[in-house]
Amino acid sequence: MDESNKKDQLSRRQFVALTGGTIGLAALGSLGLMAAYTENEREVDPADFKYQENETDVLVIGSGMAGLFAAVKAHDAGAKVMMVSKGRLGSSGLTPFAKGIFAYDEKTSDYSLDEFTAMVSRSALGTNNAVYTRQMAEHSLARVNELREWGFFESNLYNKSFNVPITERNIPLIERVVITHLIKENGRIAGASGFSLDEQKIYFFTAKTVILCTGAGGFKPNGFPVCDLTHDGTVMAYQIGAKVTGKEWNDGHPGRSTNPAASYDGWGDMFDQKPSTTQIEIHHDLGVDLNYRAYKLGNPIQMGPPGQEPGQGAELDGGPFVPEEFRRSGPPGGGGERPGGEGRRGEGPGGRGPRGEGGNRERRRPPRKGDGPPGMQGSLAGGSSAGMAIHKSEGIVPINEKCESNIPGLYAAGDALGSYMAGAIYTQVGSSLAGSAVQGAVAGEAAAAFCQKVAMPVISSSTRKNIETQMLAPLKREAGYSPAWVTQTLQGIMIPNFVLYIKKESMLKAALAYIEELRDHHLPMLRAADLHELRLAHETANMIITAEMKLKASILRKESRCSHYRLDYPELDNENWRAWINIYKEEDGSMQFEKQPFGSWPEVI
Amino acid sequence: MAISKISGCIGCGTCVQSCPTDVLRLDPKSGKAIIKYVEDCQICHLCRMYCPVDAIVITPEKSIPVIVSWG
Amino acid sequence: MGIIMKTQNKYYKLIPAAALFIGLPLLLWSLGDFPRKSILKEFLSLLTILAFCFMLAQFYFTRHNKYFAKGREFAMVVKLHRYFGFIFIAVLVLHPFFIVLPRFFEAGVDPGDAFVTLITEFDSLGVMLGLIAYGIMILLFVTTFFRNKFNLHYRIGRMLHGYLSVLFIVAGAWHVVNIGRHTSTPFSIYIILMALSGIIHLFLTYFFESKKELSHG
Structure with missing residues (x-):
């Protein structure tokens, strides 16, 4: 400390x-x-709401990759678990669109865990939390193998495979309930509350621990399928006194200037792809460099014939710094000349570096699974992911390696946790999705252990009243x-x-x-x-x-x-x-x- | 206009659940899915891909003006 | 020369029927504001639409239709009724599978899962009508194809066939109007008109024929 x-x-x-x-x-x-x-x-009629009371050891909020593992591992560690989501299991947040997942196998890898962690730290210019970087790599293969068992790699849609372990374990799953409040009583977490999208019903959850798997968020930007993520978890936790971090960082994905809001079209056929695994491949992927170029020279992507470097001819000094080791090509000042990116193996919006995937350069090789948007025609538009920071770099501040927040009983995992697993930049391709799985599992086990030490909290009637008033005020x-x-x-x-x-x-x-x-x-x-x-x-x-x-x-x-x-x-x-x-x-x-x-x-x- | 048409709906409600941005609802009268909040469609096509009868048609245009960072 | 003339004589009478049960549906399909999908999907849709229209047409391709009164035409119509019946029942038997078939070639929900969802959506009026129509259709096929095995009296067999057909077309037409992805208002009107007039034609035939037979007796 x-x-x-x-x-x-x-x-x-x-x-x-x-x-x-x-x-x-x-x-x-x-x-x-x-x-x-x-x-x-x-x-x-705001006066005509019903109530539903729920009680559980561990309440998992969010049903993406982190939520899945949080629920499963907390259950397996002996806790009574409930999952609540404002969307549908495996079909909300960024998880449905993340197609690459990092799987590190020490036996087959050219790098040791320590070497991998050190390399990420060099690219991240110190901004990463090496404990979380290492943790992600260490457990990634185990999580990937579990996902494989559940059939995750067999469909481009994740609801079915995510349902396998949840159904097996009989974990209650409440979908389409919007959690608006975390509840703290006597200095520790006591549960959460929200409302149903389908009926006039307020849900109260009394819980010994809460794991936020609520993702991060953006400003409902165009061209990125993040419009259901609005930093709900971060803000709810902030309201009850949790520390949050990482708000100065920015994801800089561009989109297409033709129909920039069309997420599906903008990502080529990526949303159609089944997920696949990625191996060690560390970058320093910014996206902000592209914005710098646009700011200085106008839209950088006026494409020439296929194969030509975008924005060729225009030299540009200054701009965001990229460490020597991770420069891809071109003049110092960092990769701004390659806004089109390579369309190389990516992992989808749920966890890929802002490598200018919106690039419109012709592909130089046949498409591979998990590709970024293929050569798109026309020019680019910026800010497709506006408001979102780098995956895993914003969210609840962890006080230890167990995804625990400064509020006793409150945990977070995945993009809801400001773990700085990859630093304030995209480093390892596919690590975002893997990190959500790994952190979900870590948080689940930690929360289950915490539950054994504490009694079931009580939510006071004055708290309930206040929450209801705030919830229904609009x-x-x-x-x-x-x-x-x-x-x-x-x-x-x-x-x-x-x-x-x-x-x-x-x-x-x-x-x-x-x-x-x-x-x-x-x-x-x-x-x-x-x-x-x-x-x-x-x-x-x-x-x-x-x-x-x-x-x-x-x-x-x-x-x-x-x-x-x-x-x-x-x-x-x-x-x-x-x-x-x-x-x-x-x-x-x-x-x-x-x-x-x-x-x-x-x-x- | 983003999600633009639903034809051949069997009213199973899968699309309503699968939409991350809550664009769809089941019409209480017909029991079929309707496009209720088209302006919130993020054009991600999950509803179309989850629909068991392939009833949903989506176009790439957003129904409201789009704000971009630069373009 | 003579032979050609004869052939023309035999088939030219089918032209109005073709216009009504192939031409008009195709026209409605091409003019309608339907989303255009892949060639496979459009092909399967058209096949299903035409199959149903041919089931509507079956009410007119009967030995009792005075339009086809002459002996040779009579034989042709009996034959066509049988062939059309078997071919297009086969198409309609398969049409629930057509809906999920393209999923084998594109991203999305597993075709098997989609099919299970589709046929177990008992809350849906359209699906229930479809299941009922499907069941009657199978019954129609079985009672016709194995008519001899059932040892039914000809008249009872015919009555059974007629009434099953009416039940089938009522449930089927309702199913199509309720749930068909190409059911525009003009299409609905067309289907309802054709189904109604088909049923009326059938009942009139039965009514008058019965009278005639009675008077002969």
Whole structure:
């Protein structure tokens, strides 16, 4: 445990004073398509909700790869387990689209575990947590073998294979229930609560432990199938005092400029592929370099004939730094000249480096399983994954190698855990999906062990009442802002590449002023006419809080490293910034920041 | 317009469950799937691929204006 | 020369039937606002549509249809009724499989699982009607193909065939209108009209024939 826990507080007044106010106006002007503040034409009666009580040792929230293993391993370790998901098992979040899974076999590999871990650490410029890097590789093959047994590699759809172990173990599975609140009583986790999308019913879960397998999220971006992930887990955990991290990093996947919102089409035939395994192949894949090129020179992908390097001829100085060892080709300054990528073996949006998979260069070899989008015609558009950080680099801060948070009984796994397994950059191809499986299993076993030490908590009636009031508030409003309109406004502020990708203080502060406006004057006035819109309202609120975190963390990190690029601080600052940024909520409700040195665990009071 | 047509639906509800963004619902009258919230369609095609009778047709255009980072 | 003339004489009467039960459905299919899919899927769809239309046509390809009154035409119609029946029942027997067949060649749910979901969706009116129509169709086939084995009196056999046909076409047409992926409003109207007039034609024939037979007796 290192000692330097320096707090950096950001004053809101300071930001507002410095705000330029240029972005939002332009962005807002371009929208104007949805009614903003209108009467709430309710389709459901907020006074007519039923309740369902549930009690379990381990509550797994989320039903992707991490949730699957969390539930299975917690059950196998002797705990009573329940799984709840706002979607369907294996068919929500990013898991359905992840097609490559890393399987490390020490016997056949050219590298030892230590060598692998060291190589990832070099590419990640220290941003990775080597304990989690090693853990992922060490257990990946075992998880892959279990998946193979369940039939995971036999279909491009995962619901059936995921159902095999869940059904075998009779683990109760509650789908299409949106969890909105984590519940803390007497300083430890006591459960969670949410509502059904299909009927007017509020669910209360009393649980000794909760494992968040809720993925990460984005700003419902176009072209990336991440629109159901809105950092719900992170924000719910933040609200009850958990530390979260990694908000300054950015995934920089581009999309196609023709129909940029078409996720399926943009990824070529990848969504049709059955999953496959990947071997050691370490990169330093940014995506932000592509944004830099677009920022400096305009859209970099004006394609010549097949085989020609994209954007050929235009030399570009500066830009995000790529370590020598991991440069693929071309001039220093890092891979910006290869936005088209190779279309090489990838793993899908659920865990592949932002190698410019949207690239439109002709393939030089026959397609392979797990390929990125094949040579697409036309030019690229940016920000297809906007709002998402690098897989495994944002989320709940782990206090140890067991995926445990600073809230006793609260665990997280996969993209919901800020484990820094791969660092703040894409390193090992296929490791994101493998890491979710491995961490799910680790968290499941740890949570099951924790359950044996504690009694079943009790959720007080005042807590229940408060939660219900907050949960249904958008339904009860007689008038308000439509979540869709607020989301679009948020997108207009956050998605342009001069805000989140090519960062500079003035613009970050300007954007923050807009976000704070949304936080203070729109978030409390979100309305919902039905259960779908109620979900959107909660998702929108979570995105606003995430946007605030992303902007403030980006302002704080006055250097450039991995996928965080500051135009005004373009260099690595190893003296001050060999540290992660943790975010937590102070007793008074304010958002606080602290540094946690690389290679250390956070202090737990 | 994203998910655009459902024809030949048998009302099994698989698509409703499989849609990550909750675009579809079963029509209480006909018992068949309807496209209720098309603006939230992320054009991922899971519903189409899970549909047992291949009833769903999806086009690549989003039904609402699209905000991109650059393009 | 004479032979050709004879052939023409024999088959030209089928032209209106072809127009009504092949031409019109094809026209409705091509003009309808249906999503166009792969060649395999379109082929299977068309085959199924035409098979059902031929089942509608069967009500007119009968020995009692005065339109085909002459001896040679009479024989032809009896033959065609039998052939069409067997061929297109075979197509309709297979059509639930046609729905999942393309899944063998494309990504998505396992065709076997899809098929199980499809035929066990008992909450669906369309599926239930389909299962009922399917069952009657099998019964129609069995009672016709093995007619001699059942030792039925000709008239009872004929009545059974007629009534089963009516039941089949009611359930079948309803199934198609409820669940068919190419069921546009014009298609529905066409199917309902053809089914109704077919049933009426059948009942009229039975009614008048019975009278005639009575009067002879």
